[in-house]
Amino acid sequence: MAAWGVHPSDLFDPAILLMLLAVVLGIGWLRAAGRTGRENARRARAARRGEDRAERLLVDLGYSIEERQAVRSWPMLVDGESVQASVRADLLVTRDGEIFVAEVKTGGAARVTLPATRRQLLEYLLAFEVHGVLLVDMEQRCVFAVEFPAVAIEAVRY
Numbered sequence: 001m002a003a004w005g006v007h008p009s010d011l012f013d014p015a016i017l018l019m020l021l022a023v024v025l026g027i028g029w030l031r032a033a034g035r036t037g038r039e040n041a042r043r044a045r046a047a048r049r050g051e052d053r054a055e056r057l058l059v060d061l062g063y064s065i066e067e068r069q070a071v072r073s074w075p076m077l078v079d080g081e082s083v084q085a086s087v088r089a090d091l092l093v094t095r096d097g098e099i100f101v102a103e104v105k106t107g108g109a110a111r112v113t114l115p116a117t118r119r120q121l122l123e124y125l126l127a128f129e130v131h132g133v134l135l136v137d138m139e140q141r142c143v144f145a146v147e148f149p150a151v152a153i154e155a156v157r158y
Contacts (some may be wrong), residue, residue: 006130042062046106051090054104055138061143066099067092074127077088087127090136096132110137121146 002023055065070092073084091102101124112118112135121133125148135144 004146032123047104050138051104052146053103054102055091057136057138058091058102058134058143059107061095063093063095063100063102065091066094070101070128072127085127087123089124089128092128092130093134096128100132100134100145101125101128101130102136104138106138110135110139122148122151125151 034135046103049067051068055068058065068091069088071086071088073086076083076085090104093100093102101121103121103124108114109117112121117135121135124130125133133145133146136142137144
């Protein structure tokens with residue numbers, strides 16, 4: 001028997017091995033969860049700063065901010081059954097009597113050639129019933145009006 005009270009052959013006991021494995025996995029999970037939480041918080045702060053800067057840019061370009069983190073529900077039919085979907089956009093803005101959804105992006109996500117960005121803008125156009133969608137690229141400090149000519153939309157004013 002070793003000085004610390006465990007015989008070396010006891011270390012291969014399945015119960016002890018399972019306990020050690022659980023402790024190691026638990027520690028790893030806690031460390032990963034902490035990193036993920038910190039990373040999500042960092043991303044949220046960066047997104048909020050980007051949206052604040054985007055608001056200033058849009059106002060400088062003559063837009064008025066009408067709503068932040070705007071949420072809309074819109075119906076879909078799935079096998080004939082009505083299903084409500086919810087969508088959240090960064091900003092609703094107006095200019096010259098027209099209303100737009102403005103989506104704020106930083107870095108490479110500001111490219112409309114990315115399928116996720118393109119789908120997001122198209123969904124906003126359909127769900128919000130606006131005159132158009134704007135892509136606000138905070139890396140370039142540019143606002144792009146994105147149109148989908150194949151989609152005929154009659155804008156509904158609030």
